[in-house]
Amino acid sequence: MSQHLAIIPILLPLFAGLLMLLPPLAGVENIRRRRITSLIVGAVSIFAAANLAVQVQQGPLFYALGNWQAPNGIVLMADPLAAMLVLATCILVFGSTVYACAGEDRQGAYFYPLLQFQLMGINGAFLTADLFNLFVFFEVLLIASYSLLIHGGGKQKTQANVHYVVLNLVGSSLFLFALGALYGTLGTLNMLDMAMRVPTISEGEQVIAKVGGLMLLMVFGLKAAMLPLHFWLPKTYSAASASVAALFAIMTKVGIYSIYRVYTMIFGEHAGPLADMALGWIWPLALLTLIGGAIGVLASPNLRQMAANMVIISVGTLLISFAIRSQEASAAGFYYMIHSTFVTAALFMIADMLGQQRGKALDRFVVARKVKQPVLLGSLFFVASMAVAGLPPFSGFIGKLLILQSAHQATEMIWVWTLILLAGLVCIVALSRAGSTVFWRHTGGNNNDIASLSYWQIGAAGLMLLMSPLMVVFGAVTTEYMQLAALQLHQFSGLFELLGRANP
Amino acid sequence: MEALYVYCVGMLTFCGVFLCLRARLFPVVLGLTMLSYAVNLFLFSSGGLTFNAAAILGASETYSDPLPQALVLTAIVIGFAMIAFIVILAMRARADLGNDYVDGREPPDTEQAISPKRGNL
Numbered sequence: 001m002s003q004h005l006a007i008i009p010i011l012l013p014l015f016a017g018l019l020m021l022l023p024p025l026a027g028v029e030n031i032r033r034r035r036i037t038s039l040i041v042g043a044v045s046i047f048a049a050a051n052l053a054v055q056v057q058q059g060p061l062f063y064a065l066g067n068w069q070a071p072n073g074i075v076l077m078a079d080p081l082a083a084m085l086v087l088a089t090c091i092l093v094f095g096s097t098v099y100a101c102a103g104e105d106r107q108g109a110y111f112y113p114l115l116q117f118q119l120m121g122i123n124g125a126f127l128t129a130d131l132f133n134l135f136v137f138f139e140v141l142l143i144a145s146y147s148l149l150i151h152g153g154g155k156q157k158t159q160a161n162v163h164y165v166v167l168n169l170v171g172s173s174l175f176l177f178a179l180g181a182l183y184g185t186l187g188t189l190n191m192l193d194m195a196m197r198v199p200t201i202s203e204g205e206q207v208i209a210k211v212g213g214l215m216l217l218m219v220f221g222l223k224a225a226m227l228p229l230h231f232w233l234p235k236t237y238s239a240a241s242a243s244v245a246a247l248f249a250i251m252t253k254v255g256i257y258s259i260y261r262v263y264t265m266i267f268g269e270h271a272g273p274l275a276d277m278a279l280g281w282i283w284p285l286a287l288l289t290l291i292g293g294a295i296g297v298l299a300s301p302n303l304r305q306m307a308a309n310m311v312i313i314s315v316g317t318l319l320i321s322f323a324i325r326s327q328e329a330s331a332a333g334f335y336y337m338i339h340s341t342f343v344t345a346a347l348f349m350i351a352d353m354l355g356q357q358r359g360k361a362l363d364r365f366v367v368a369r370k371v372k373q374p375v376l377l378g379s380l381f382f383v384a385s386m387a388v389a390g391l392p393p394f395s396g397f398i399g400k401l402l403i404l405q406s407a408h409q410a411t412e413m414i415w416v417w418t419l420i421l422l423a424g425l426v427c428i429v430a431l432s433r434a435g436s437t438v439f440w441r442h443t444g445g446n447n448n449d450i451a452s453l454s455y456w457q458i459g460a461a462g463l464m465l466l467m468s469p470l471m472v473v474f475g476a477v478t479t480e481y482m483q484l485a486a487l488q489l490h491q492f493s494g495l496f497e498l499l500g501r502a503n504p
Numbered sequence: 505m506e507a508l509y510v511y512c513v514g515m516l517t518f519c520g521v522f523l524c525l526r527a528r529l530f531p532v533v534l535g536l537t538m539l540s541y542a543v544n545l546f547l548f549s550s551g552g553l554t555f556n557a558a559a560i561l562g563a564s565e566t567y568s569d570p571l572p573q574a575l576v577l578t579a580i581v582i583g584f585a586m587i588a589f590i591v592i593l594a595m596r597a598r599a600d601l602g603n604d605y606v607d608g609r610e611p612p613d614t615e616q617a618i619s620p621k622r623g624n625l
Binding site for chain 2: 139
């Protein structure tokens with residue numbers, strides 16, 4: 001069993017999704033059965049992912065699909081970085097399943113199958129060690145996300161979806177162009193094999209490989225919402241229904257993960273003449289992304305858009321942690337990546353719950369009727385704000401602290417410290433303004449006609465928020481794991497032998 | 505042959521990019537289709553262009569790289585599904601939003617913006 005552990009996070013959602021399209025579970029009247037199945041599958045996939053995460057501490061697992069050996073066959077590679085992100089995705093999907101049980105799942109017949117297919121795509125993208133396979137899993141997660149985004153229907157969603165789909169289709173074409181260029185020069189698409197061959201290619205081929213590599217950066221930048229490719233994000237995320245938006249919190253991280261993987265492994269410091277070729281682009285763009293996100297947060301008219309702009313801030317922070325290019329910074333980045341995923345997911349859920357209790361005003365920052373459960377929602381919002389702004393005692397503080405600590409050179413420190421701390425300040429200002437408007441400035445009047453929140457919703461938001469203190473309480477274990485992940489990511493040369501070839 | 509091939513891929517890409525930048529959904533969908541054709545041809549050429557070479561060992565004197573063919577096949581299938589999706593989405597957008605602009609609304613500089621200034625002629 002344990003040798004198949006690496007593929008279980010991909011196969012389990014695939015079969016669960018297919019199962020839910022079949023008679024005993026399909027159909028409007030069987031929604032209860034689908035809910036129960038989804039919850040069970042969610043729990044099992046968390047268990048499997050946790051198992052995988054424990055297993056890979058001894059060393060990365062390789063899984064040759066169909067037993068076709070690398071470098072010709074497609075290989076899955078579960079190293080601590082991938083396993084940790086798979087675990088985070090499984091928990092996130094479980095959270096959004098729980099949230100959807102409150103009633104959002106009734107808005108469309110295929111919500112749960114799509115959720116499972118999305119999980120399969122994301123897990124696959126994290127686990128694969130083949131660049132073309134990465135493209136395939138990107139498409140799997142994208143086509144599921146196209147349909148999930150429009151879940152529930154309505155003008156706003158259709159409009160946001162058109163932009164999202166067109167942009168991502170252009171992105172997919174670019175991805176294929178990049179893959180063609182890279183395959184033409186390197187003759188392989190296995191990431192480890194590519195890493196081995198990059199330093200040896202001739203000067204003429206270097207140009208083409210560089211073009212391919214930079215096109216890949218554009219594709220990943222589009223997925224990760226790196227400035228100036230981020231304009232689709234606030235509209236898309238704020239249009240999606242809450243459980244879907246919460247799930248989308250991991251989607252930008254798929255882009256960040258791919259940047260980490262490709263530009264550390266293939267075009268990292270070992271790449272000879274092409275070493276760190278994307279760094280010159282990523283540094284300024286990371287800083288600009290942070291600034292763009294901060295401006296967006298200040299300008300947001302409602303809580304969902306504010307949360308979406310917080311996603312952009314987290315992307316900027318993560319890109320900075322990538323750009324510092326040290327193991328320490330990568331470990332800090334991974335910690336922040338997991339933290340920001342859960343916290344932004346919680347923010348989207350809280351925004352939706354607030355919207356349900358404020359009548360027509362939804363979650364806009366205007367004076368409206370009183371929230372029915374101000375203490376409960378207020379506490380959730382307060383905790384989420386503290387975590388997202390990076391105040392102690394929550395995980396945002398530790399994540400930011402680790403990133404700040406990892407900047408050593410003077411110029412790095414000036415830019416990184418100033419911008420990350422300023423972005424944190426902007427978040428605090430914007431969130432406190434938002435919180436005081438939403439909770440304290442109301443028109444009064446009775447609010448007996450508003451329904452109370454479902455326990456499913458509160459439970460889901462609570463679960464997402466709980467991750468933040470858990471990451472602090474088990475801080476030593478988590479940071480050690482992140483350091484292991486960073487070590488594996490940066491020092492991968494030992495893995496070449498596993499490809500059946502000599503070390504270069 | 506290379507020159508002709510390059511010209512075709514370049515022309516398709518050019519048309520695809522141009523059409524993708526249009527304001528209405530129908531040309532954009534056509535543009536995406538052309539881009540996916542262009543990229544399929546491009547992927548196919550990444551293994552090198554050869555005459556009389558089969559992808560199976562022993563079937564001919566020289567052999568060609570089979571991997572790009574597998575890649576193209578995958579890319580065609582995926583591209584096909586995606587185009588099908590966006591066609592349906594375009595129809596849905598036409599129904600939901602009442603027009604076929606990518607932005608979901610008419611650009612501001614059309615007749616409506618000008619007519620109040622002109623008055624009713």
